[in-house]
Amino acid sequence: ADVGNQWVAPTNAFYAKNMPVPKRDVAKAKALLQAAGVSNPSFTLMTPTTSDAQKIAQVVQSMVREAGFDVKIQSTEFATSLNMADKGDFEAYVLAWSGRADPDGNIFSFDGCKxxxxxxxxCKQEVDDLLNRSRTTLDPAERKKIYGELAAIVLKDRPIVYLFHRHWLWAYTNKLSGLRTIPDGLVRVQGL
Incomplete structure (x- = not known):
């Protein structure tokens, strides 16, 4: 996997290169907490009971502990966690997304109002306006510009903290023809 900070991987043409993944800086994190007057911050991180989600939660818990955060992991059955997320019944939530090659599939449903x-x-009207413009603009250069504007807003507000982007490995018999691999990792059976 690649460390990530945006809704698309750094290898995606729509990645805002002027906003790279920041370097880890525990001292700065501690200083920011102190400047904000926050001591002993804690929160509960809800995570599905899948192996990958549990590992992600444990890594987050360990890494933020160094800055002084106390993170409690709440392991929750997947369907139940989605139901709780729909209701807003969580403080923080680990959720994986396969990702889509086109950025619209990675941001619209997550950051658009309602x-x-x-x-x-x-919910931010400026973000909704940009998201809607990105859907009606056919010129790739203009779309890239719009997604750059979105990155400037959303990466400041941080409704979602993007952690990483998976690398997908494919193995299949040479008896199979017509398989097209797509960066989102989902198998499309059309043409097989």
Whole structure:
């Protein structure tokens, strides 16, 4: 996997290169907490009971502990966690997304006002306007510009903290023809 900070991987043409993944800086994190007057911050991190989600939660817990955060992991059956997320019944939530090659599939439903995967309850008219413009603009250069504007806003607000982007490995018999691999890792059976 690659460390990530945006809704698309750094290898994606729509990645805002002027906003790279920041370097880890525990001292700065501690200083920011102190400047904000926050001592002993804690929160509960809800995570599905899948092996990958549990490992992600444990890594997050360990890494933020160094800055002084106390993170409690709440392991929750997957369907139940989605139901709780829909209701906003969580403090923080680990959720994986396969990702899509086109950025619209990675941001619209998550950061658009009242969209089905907007578990953070994030709603900003400027973001909605840019998201809608990105859907109606055919010119790739103009879309890239729009996604750059979105990155400037969303990466400041942080309704979602993007952690990483998976690398997908494919193995299949040479008896299979017509398989097209796509960066989102989902298998499309059309043409097989």
């Amino acid at each position: 969209q089905p995967l907007d578990y953070a309850g994030y």
